[in-house]
Amino acid sequence: MSDWTKMSKDELERQYSPSRWSLRMSADDVIRAHVAALKSGTEKARAVTQTLIDVPYGDGDREKLDVYLPSSPSPDLPLVIYLHGGYWQFLSKDESGFLAPPLVQKGVVVVAVGYSTAPTGNMDLMVSQVRRSVACVIQQYSHISGLYLCGHSAGAHLAAMVLSTDWSEYDVSPQIKGALLVSGVYDLQPILSTYVNEPLKMTGEVALRNSPSHFLSQLKVSSTSCDIIVAVAQNDSPEFRKQSEEYFKALESAGLAVSLEDVPDTDHFSVIEQLADEHYSLTQLLLKMMGKS
Numbered sequence: 271m272s273d274w275t276k277m278s279k280d281e282l283e284r285q286y287s288p289s290r291w292s293l294r295m296s297a298d299d300v301i302r303a304h305v306a307a308l309k310s311g312t313e314k315a316r317a318v319t320q321t322l323i324d325v326p327y328g329d330g331d332r333e334k335l336d337v338y339l340p341s342s343p344s345p346d347l348p349l350v351i352y353l354h355g356g357y358w359q360f361l362s363k364d365e366s367g368f369l370a371p372p373l374v375q376k377g378v379v380v381v382a383v384g385y386s387t388a389p390t391g392n393m394d395l396m397v398s399q400v401r402r403s404v405a406c407v408i409q410q411y412s413h414i415s416g417l418y419l420c421g422h423s424a425g426a427h428l429a430a431m432v433l434s435t436d437w438s439e440y441d442v443s444p445q446i447k448g449a450l451l452v453s454g455v456y457d458l459q460p461i462l463s464t465y466v467n468e469p470l471k472m473t474g475e476v477a478l479r480n481s482p483s484h485f486l487s488q489l490k491v492s493s494t495s496c497d498i499i500v501a502v503a504q505n506d507s508p509e510f511r512k513q514s515e516e517y518f519k520a521l522e523s524a525g526l527a528v529s530l531e532d533v534p535d536t537d538h539f540s541v542i543e544q545l546a547d548e549h550y551s552l553t554q555l556l557l558k559m560m561g562k563s
């Protein structure tokens with residue numbers, strides 16, 4: 271696989287256009303179908319679980335989260351925070367509850383976090399928002415048995431930044447027990463010169479200070495006992511696959527408990543959509559991580 275620094279702008283943009291790599295449908299159709307699947311999955315989740323919608327975790331407009339709760343409270347109550355994808359510019363928490371039903375059914379609390387996507391928000395703000403959301407959840411839900419993170423695409427990037435947080439600047443120091451990072455971007459430098467950065471307007475410095483690949487020693491300190499699964503779709507682009515493989519290798523070299531899951535017969539979108547299905551491999555892995563399979 272060639273190095274991104276040697277790629278033309280066109281090739282880099284192709285590599286960082288997840289929809290162009292789907293084998294299921296055209297680029298436009300796969301995005302339409304993705305949004306539709308997330309919306310209908312979230313509507314279903316809201317119909318079959320108890321919810322708390324638009325709970326603020328800060329003063330900002332988008333600084334709200336949705337909570338999906340099991341109906342019978344049990345003493346063993348894991349909580350998973352979901353950070354949605356959409357290239358830091360699309361989607362919101364409002365269609366990010368689709369993964370709740372199979373988890374809630376097993377007695378897990380699911381929290382979908384909102385954050386200020388670009389162009390309203392910028393990368394520094396989004397990273398600070400998701401960190402604050404995690405701190406807020408741990409303060410409000412101090413009785414939970416374990417805190418877990420799950421993120422897709424841009425959300426996997428944000429989840430990796432949460433794992434790399436120096437919590438000394440916060441009121442709490444959350445002990446995250448496990449993280450499922452799905453088809454993420456862990457080095458932001460390759461996207462700097464692409465269309466993805468148009469609304470984000472990141473400088474090289476912003477990209478560097480928000481790249482999880484540059485904060486491995488902080489992650490090791492803050493998330494020593496966190497089980498990490500780096501998952502990637504079989505049909506993600508070579509660059510996306512390389513992002514996951516390299517982050518996995520770096521975590522492994524740092525001595526963390528990490529595994530790489532290459533999910534067969536999935537593309538960038540189906541790899542996360544299928545979390546709505548209790549029989550899907552990643553749903554089972556997430557439940558197993560929480561001791562709920």
Ligand SMILES: N[C@@H](CC(=O)c1ccccc1NC=O)C(=O)O
Pocket residue numbers: 286287288289290301304355356357360361422423424
């Ligand atoms: N231009 C991007 C768009 C994209 O990634 C996206 C668009 C809408 C909702 C989610 C998206 N990506 C990942 O979650 C693509 O080629 O797929």
